[in-house]
Amino acid sequence: MRSVFSLYRSSVGKKIVMAISGIFLFLWIVGHMLGNLKVFFGQEAFDHYAHGLKELGDPFLLHGQFLWIIRFVMLAIIVLHMWSALSVYLQSRAARRLGYRKTDDLTFTYASRTMRWGGVILLVYIVYHLLHFTVGSAHPQFVPGAAYANLVIGFRNWWVSGFYIVAMLALGLHLYHGLWSACQTLNFNNPMLRDLRRPVALLITLFIVLGFCSVPISVLAGIVTLP
Amino acid sequence: MNLILQVWRQDGPDTKGRFVRYEANNISDHASFFEMLDIVNEQLVEKGEQQIHFSHDCREGICGTCGMVINGTPHGPDPGITTCQLHMRRFKDGDEIWVEPFRATAMPVIKDLVVDRSALDCIIQAGGYISANTGNAQDANAIPIPKRDSDLAMDAAACIGCGACVAACPNASAMLFTSAKVSHLGLLPQGQPERFERVRGMVETMEDKGFGNCTNHGSCQNACPKEISVDFIARLNGDFLKAGFK
Numbered sequence: 001m002r003s004v005f006s007l008y009r010s011s012v013g014k015k016i017v018m019a020i021s022g023i024f025l026f027l028w029i030v031g032h033m034l035g036n037l038k039v040f041f042g043q044e045a046f047d048h049y050a051h052g053l054k055e056l057g058d059p060f061l062l063h064g065q066f067l068w069i070i071r072f073v074m075l076a077i078i079v080l081h082m083w084s085a086l087s088v089y090l091q092s093r094a095a096r097r098l099g100y101r102k103t104d105d106l107t108f109t110y111a112s113r114t115m116r117w118g119g120v121i122l123l124v125y126i127v128y129h130l131l132h133f134t135v136g137s138a139h140p141q142f143v144p145g146a147a148y149a150n151l152v153i154g155f156r157n158w159w160v161s162g163f164y165i166v167a168m169l170a171l172g173l174h175l176y177h178g179l180w181s182a183c184q185t186l187n188f189n190n191p192m193l194r195d196l197r198r199p200v201a202l203l204i205t206l207f208i209v210l211g212f213c214s215v216p217i218s219v220l221a222g223i224v225t226l227p
Numbered sequence: 228m229n230l231i232l233q234v235w236r237q238d239g240p241d242t243k244g245r246f247v248r249y250e251a252n253n254i255s256d257h258a259s260f261f262e263m264l265d266i267v268n269e270q271l272v273e274k275g276e277q278q279i280h281f282s283h284d285c286r287e288g289i290c291g292t293c294g295m296v297i298n299g300t301p302h303g304p305d306p307g308i309t310t311c312q313l314h315m316r317r318f319k320d321g322d323e324i325w326v327e328p329f330r331a332t333a334m335p336v337i338k339d340l341v342v343d344r345s346a347l348d349c350i351i352q353a354g355g356y357i358s359a360n361t362g363n364a365q366d367a368n369a370i371p372i373p374k375r376d377s378d379l380a381m382d383a384a385a386c387i388g389c390g391a392c393v394a395a396c397p398n399a400s401a402m403l404f405t406s407a408k409v410s411h412l413g414l415l416p417q418g419q420p421e422r423f424e425r426v427r428g429m430v431e432t433m434e435d436k437g438f439g440n441c442t443n444h445g446s447c448q449n450a451c452p453k454e455i456s457v458d459f460i461a462r463l464n465g466d467f468l469k470a471g472f473k
Contacts, residue, residue: 006427006431006470006471007467010431011441015442015464016468091440092399095439096399100327104299106445107397109445112443115442187465194458
């Protein structure tokens, strides 16, 4: 018991929580991105997919129940991810109260320095995104259940698409460092494979960012339109 | 060459420090950074002023006593060396050089550029040893150790404990130091019995002493005069995770 407690108490343990919760969030993001791409198969296919999400688990679960389970699990995972980030941040802030006059950047990548504010941008974006496409209160012409129409009308606004793309770039930086960092934290460090961690993280990041951004860009370019 | 120095002066641990401007004139390109400071200090003594305090011992890059942040980089701009191995030929005539102590809550300034690194010793005391009584030294190679492991253990053992990793880390974490010490013993058969107690004790002590934590920036590896790899931090994390279930 003492050992599990020491795991929880230490920053290494908190970072293991951050890495594992991050992997779950990452898998969820992959699923979300692949789901979004159904928009290219037309209104019917996309609305059918959106409706299908609410019917997952049928006949064992009633309409929308599975989605609510997923929502609560995701909320718990995000809280764990943020709690571990906040507690290691507070510890690190106390570890150097007086900073340097001159600083030379010695970090491996720019992405690692964006993790904290990048995470805050993502949090703000997620709240807006839920109000926009799920609740609908931030959407001017929201129709419950009409996922395709809501998406196209929403992304026709340059500001909405611009904020979306900025948030996805922040997500890209977060993922690029996060995926590599999770490998470090979980000791995925096999000498044969460790040089592949950076390029693989970059490829996955590009795949996800381009996948997400293709949707608003296609709406603005008139490729995805209302029939 | 003539240089302008902006040096951090602080009378004691509890007093406020400040930068003081000095001119270092007629310095030879061949002088080491410390010889340059020695010249400045001689002039300060002649003027009856307090000389700039800095720690140094071997002046050949093996003892880990020296260390200061020069223009934002621990041990100065060249990779893979300690401050004492830095030479003035690395700078240009007329350069302004900012000299600061290693800054971390766990390594408070004693005076000027001298910091108290005893917190690193406390981390060693929490597990950086092997307590089995082994008698006299054995014959070489009496215990077979795979070449790869012995090489890795030697890479980790290259750590001289100077504290540059802490100074460079945006989080003021001592993870590179701790991971090098954990790995250098944990990779060898003699280190196995205490392997998990060691990693737990050393990480706990590191945090109790007020060091930050690792967010994988990699600055430590780039600042390390012995170029120790952050791969050892991954190894420490793995051992610590396993220790949680022992």
